[in-house]
Amino acid sequence: MSNSEAATAKLRDELHNAPPEPLLPVEKKLIALSLAIGLALLAVLAAVNHFVPTGI
Amino acid sequence: MSDVTLRDFRSATTPQAAAPAARIDEDWLAVVLGLGIFVLGLAVLVHVDVIGWVVSTAVWGHLGQALGPVSKTYAPLGGIGALIATYAALLVVLSAAAAALKTDVKRFALAFTAVFWIAYASWIVGNYASFAAVTAAEQQKFGVGWSLKLTGEGAYIFALLAGLFIANVVPRFADAIKDAVRPDLYIKTAIVILGGFFAVTAAGKLGLASSLMLRGVAAIVEAYLIYWAVVYFIARKWFGFSREWAAPLASGISICGVSAAIATGGAIRARPVVPVLVSSLVLIFAVVEVLVLPFLAQHFLSGEPLVAAAWMGLAVKTDGAAVAAGGITESLILAKAAAGGTHYQPGWILGTAATIKVFIDIFIGIWAFVLGSIWTRHLDAGRGADKARPREIWQRFPKFIIGFVITFAAGLYLALGTPADIAKNVPAAIGEANTFRVIFFVLTFFSIGVLSNFKALWREGFGKLAAVYLVSLFGFVVWVGLVISWLFFHGLTPPAAS
Numbered sequence: 001m002s003n004s005e006a007a008t009a010k011l012r013d014e015l016h017n018a019p020p021e022p023l024l025p026v027e028k029k030l031i032a033l034s035l036a037i038g039l040a041l042l043a044v045l046a047a048v049n050h051f052v053p054t055g056i
Numbered sequence: 057m058s059d060v061t062l063r064d065f066r067s068a069t070t071p072q073a074a075a076p077a078a079r080i081d082e083d084w085l086a087v088v089l090g091l092g093i094f095v096l097g098l099a100v101l102v103h104v105d106v107i108g109w110v111v112s113t114a115v116w117g118h119l120g121q122a123l124g125p126v127s128k129t130y131a132p133l134g135g136i137g138a139l140i141a142t143y144a145a146l147l148v149v150l151s152a153a154a155a156a157l158k159t160d161v162k163r164f165a166l167a168f169t170a171v172f173w174i175a176y177a178s179w180i181v182g183n184y185a186s187f188a189a190v191t192a193a194e195q196q197k198f199g200v201g202w203s204l205k206l207t208g209e210g211a212y213i214f215a216l217l218a219g220l221f222i223a224n225v226v227p228r229f230a231d232a233i234k235d236a237v238r239p240d241l242y243i244k245t246a247i248v249i250l251g252g253f254f255a256v257t258a259a260g261k262l263g264l265a266s267s268l269m270l271r272g273v274a275a276i277v278e279a280y281l282i283y284w285a286v287v288y289f290i291a292r293k294w295f296g297f298s299r300e301w302a303a304p305l306a307s308g309i310s311i312c313g314v315s316a317a318i319a320t321g322g323a324i325r326a327r328p329v330v331p332v333l334v335s336s337l338v339l340i341f342a343v344v345e346v347l348v349l350p351f352l353a354q355h356f357l358s359g360e361p362l363v364a365a366a367w368m369g370l371a372v373k374t375d376g377a378a379v380a381a382g383g384i385t386e387s388l389i390l391a392k393a394a395a396g397g398t399h400y401q402p403g404w405i406l407g408t409a410a411t412i413k414v415f416i417d418i419f420i421g422i423w424a425f426v427l428g429s430i431w432t433r434h435l436d437a438g439r440g441a442d443k444a445r446p447r448e449i450w451q452r453f454p455k456f457i458i459g460f461v462i463t464f465a466a467g468l469y470l471a472l473g474t475p476a477d478i479a480k481n482v483p484a485a486i487g488e489a490n491t492f493r494v495i496f497f498v499l500t501f502f503s504i505g506v507l508s509n510f511k512a513l514w515r516e517g518f519g520k521l522a523a524v525y526l527v528s529l530f531g532f533v534v535w536v537g538l539v540i541s542w543l544f545f546h547g548l549t550p551p552a553a554s
Contacts, residue, residue: 011329015520021298026434031285038281042540045274049544 078157082241085153087459089241090248092149094463097252097489101470101481105129110145110491111138113180115188115208117198122180126491142495143172150236159235167236175502176495178218182211190391205395209387212380212501216346219505230506239503240314243376246496248459250379250410253490255467256483257403261551262472268362268408271544272415275370278540279416280423283310287528295524299435300324303427304331305521309528311423312416313338313373319420319452323428323444325436333518337525342377343508349534350381354388361389362548363541365405369412370537373529376500382409383497404550414457421452 080088099106108127116122123135133141147168154164182188185198188208195203206213223230230237258265288306291297297305303324308317314335321331349372353364364385372378386405393400428444470482 011333012518015297015301015518018296018298020296021292023292024435026430027288027292027299030430031289034281034285038277038285041277041281042274045277046543049271049274 080156081455082157082238083244083455085156086241086244086248086456089149089153089245090456090459091462093245093492094249094252094466094486094489097487098470098485100127100485100488101478105488107488107492109133109138109141110488110495111135111142112491112494113183113208113211115183115185115194115198116180117185117200119180121198122183126488139176143169143176146172146495153241154235164235167233170233171236171499171502171506174218174222175215175498178214178502179211179498182206182214183208187211187214190394205391207387207391209383212384212497213347215498215501216343216505219502220343220508221505223506223509224511227509227511230509233506237503237506239374239376239500239507242496242500242503243379244454244456244459246493246500247375247379247410247414248456248463249489249493249496250407251460251463252467252486253493254403254407254410255464256471256486257401257407259468259471260401264404264548264551267548268411269415271366272412274540274544275366275412276415276419278370278536279311280419282536283533284423286310286532287524290528290532291524294527295520297520297524299431300326300330301334301521303431304334305524307423307427308334308338309373309525309533312375312413312420313342313377315375315417315454316420316423319424320427322452323424323448324431325428325442333521337518337521338373339377339504340508340510341525341529342372342374343504345372345529345534346377346381346384346504350384350388353385354392358389358392360542360546361386361393361400361405361550362408362545363538364389365408366412366541366545367538369409369416370541371529371534374504375413375417376504378413379406379410380497380501380504382406385409399553400550401553408545414460417454417457420454421449424452425449 093107096106100108105127109125109130111123112126113122114124120135123139125131125133125135125138125141130138147165150168151161151165154168155161185195185200186202187204187206188210189195189198189200189203190205190207195201204210222233284306287309288302291302291305292299304317304321304326307320308314308331310316317331317334317338320326321328321334349368353367357364357367365382368381368385369378372381383406386402389405390400390402425444425446425448428448432443467482467486470485471479474482
């Protein structure tokens, strides 16, 4: 087996058999904050979009 | 976007001799090339036609109609002469670029010769009237009885298919020409030139243009804050990927494909193989999107051209594929509208898709820094990785955007801020540079195809990664992108063509 094939096999094995890494509180916070800020900003932008006329 | 394939993945997994450092990176090179072409085009404003010999391709019924120099000044050159002149000029300029990138110039020149002629031949084929003619009058004019009505710009698909054929049927040839298969360089150069073209298009309708820019902010929010969080959650929770894999994967799927995956991988100190493998996936799915979404947009969104444009910018990953998808969508929708008697001004759908993509690109460095800070200070603090530093924001900033902004500002000033006798020549001047933009698009499409070896990817057995991509992209990203594009762009249409 060549170096490249060995590396590929190792990586494939890593992807399929890696031990589970539970979501840490920091990650949960990142996901929740990101979604919350994103949805809030989208709501604000949608309101601006609705009330401010397009300058066509 | 970056020029990555499984061959890069293999080189990232095995020890290699260090390559010599390039004098300039591809981003800055694209700025230099794009600005250079833009400035040469502007010489028309002082009545010097420097690049009017560049070849332009029209829809044709017999081959003699296909080619010609873009400017009448160079009409004696003829179509073939213009094509050879264009090839020779690009060969010289891009070989110099290859030297600056520390690539073997001789190998590059040979590979570029093959890339140029195959890509341009497929572009010419795609402009044949049976593929490109839109109206019955055009079919009659070119003497063809039927047409796929793809328009001339639809011929980009032919370049993509030619590349896909080479990648998947003759992969050894694909490997032989890899030195000139540089979609990243080609599309970034094209985007720099596109800035000037879009400025001239926007100059007539500044209100609409500024409305489009404001709506670009919504695209940033969507890509970074909503897509990323959901895709990261899916990769981690449903598919059990480690943080090292999930973060570049989420950035690749949700933000801007390859460049975002690589920026994130670097920021969180992932092994090089991780973003490179993610990038291979990005490219392959982008090809699928380019072949499917513009046709869906033509079928379902022909009455909402700018919703379709924003959708391409938001849903199709990688700069090249997204901007190219915008170009194909424009050609398909304009053709359908024209068949129905509505003639939209060209440039708005392509310009909107490109602007959305550029808006998203701007924040890659900042987002990568945010993730890098969280990773190196909280998640992997014990691993001894060096901490993320603010200067990385600039290091990861896609510099070609500076070129886009410069040409956009210059184009706008020339169209609106100069005396009428100069301003009237601006569209022609920028039109000459824009002809090079079209050629760089053709080279990008072909290159993306050449990099997309589907068989190799499946053979590697990374189906689990592809599954996350498939679920996230077609189960979430594409449809949320459509909803938000509709929310912010519905009711906006390009101005009527004068």
